[in-house]
Every structure is written in C-alpha cells, then in structure tokens.
Amino acid sequence: MSKQATALPLVDLNADAPCCPPLATRRIPAETAAVLAPAFKALGDPVRLQLMSMIASADGGEACVCDLTPAFELSGPTISHHLKTLREAGLIDGERRGTWVYYRARPGIMRQLAGLLATE
Amino acid sequence: MSKQATALPLVDLNADAPCCPPLATRRIPAETAAVLAPAFKALGDPVRLQLMSMIASADGGEACVCDLTPAFELSGPTISHHLKTLREAGLIDGERRGTWVYYRARPGIMRQLAGLLATE
DNA sequence: AGTCTGTCTCGACAAGCGTCGAACTAGATG
DNA sequence: CATCTAGTTCGACGCTTGTCGAGACAGACT
Secondary structure, eight states, X not given: OOOOOSOOOSOOTTOSSOSSOOXXXXXXXXXXXXXXXXXXXXXXXXXXXXXXXXXXXXXXXEEEHHHHGGGSSSOHHHHHHHHHHHHHTXXXXXXXXXXXXXXXXXXXXXXXXXXXXXXX | OOOOOSOOOSOOTTOSSOSSXXXXXXXXXXXXXXHHHHHHHHHSSHHHHHHHHHHHTSGGGEEEHHHHGGGXXXXXXXXXXXXXXXXHTTSEEEEEETTEEEEEEOHHHHHHHHHHHOOO
C-alpha cells in the first residue's frame, strides 16, 4: 500500500529541503526532470487534482476512500485507479484500517514541486 | 503565436495575486481544477519540463527555438509540438523576430501553480 | 525570382490513458 | 462458515499523446 516508484535516483522526493533551485533559476537536468515530471503528470488530471486537494485539506490530514468516491460521478474502480496513480507518483500514501482505507498527502514531494515552480 | 486556451473562466491565470488558497488549505472546486490541471499536465512530460526550465532560466528571459532543439535528441517537429503544448497551456509565449522564434515564460501562471502547491 | 534556413503543420503510427463492468480480496458481522 | 460491504485488480473499449517524416510557410540573402 505504500509502494513507491522504486529507485528514486539523485532526487529525494521525501526530503524536507528543496531538491533543486527553482526551474527559472537554473536549467533542470534531464534526470531531475525525469523524476519530477511524473508527479506533475499525476496532478494533470482534474479528478486527481481534486482528490489531492480533498486529501491534503482533510481534517486530521487524511481522507477515507468512502468519502472521496461519492464526491465524483465516477465509478469506484475509476477513483481507485486515480488514487493508485497518485500513490505511484509518490504524492499520497494509503493505509487500510479495518474496513476502510485512508489516504494522506506526502508533504515532502509537494514542497519539492512548489519550490521548483517558485518565481521569487 | 500568442494563442490562449480561449475562455478562462473564474480563474485568471495571468494575475499576480494567487487565484486560490493552497491545495492543502481548502478543497479545490471542480471548475478551478479543470482550469489548472492542463497546466500541470503540460509540465508532466520530462521534455516539456526541461524546455520550460530552459526558457524560464534563459538570459534575457527568452530562449530561441534554435537553441532549444539541439539540446534534445528529438526531431524539430517534436520539439515544436511540445512548445505548442506549453503555449496552449498558457505557460509560455512565442514571438517571431526575423528568422528566429523566441519563447518566454508567463510568470503569472507559474505563481498560481506554486501557490496552489504551497504547504506553508 | 530563386534558394537557403528555421520553424510549423499535417498525417500516420504505436503506446498510453480514462473509463467502465465483472470478478476478486480483506475485514466485519451474523 | 456464510454473507455483506469497502476497495482493488483485471480486461476491454475508445480517445489522447509522443514521435516521426514529408511537406508548407516565413524571412533573409543572393
């Protein structure tokens, strides 16, 4: 349930400190782009962007799938698929507790992405 | 050359002030997600992420296609296609000056995206 | 006008993605 | 054990995307 994209080279997506200077400050190396692009890609779908926001802004920092699914006019498998995509991009982490599954945001990678886009 | 995604409702991608509170503060409305997701999607390709960085970090704030293309092992049409994608996402703006075409980053939307991801 | 160079458009192709229903698994509860 | 519910996985379907080569277009320079 906490499966990670396996082999995260050179860039630590969980670090608190920014991995790299803003995109506009210095040209991103190809390896960095290869690691970070999938995270942006995962956020590049309206449903996943909303899911991400619902999870990150949820009370207690976590959201139950049972609360996420009915917020969309989409089938359960489709929501599950989007959550898997976010998970494999390293943006969220899921945990089963009894009957329900809860997801929480991984703050490290969010900081990496925000730092990269910073214009300062 | 400065074609825009036409009809930007509710959210002004060029504004200097953030359009909305961070993703983790309040749940993003569907309309906002629909407007912002395409920008993340455009950044969700390693080549485009590098292009974006090369343009945004270039001397004078602009980069010539003639300098961008040879930086990748890709055909001219492919680079041109990626630049068009970034353009249509509102991330860059192109201008022809004589023989060459120059692209520059649109700082407003970058701020919107960074603000949305801010964890504060 | 002719030509050369830089960039874009077009058409094609394989690969990837979003969606669904059906079938499956994990826990809870009878 | 039987059954019910919450989520996930699987297989399939059409649509989108990344890539290319061929050709078109725009300026510069003979």
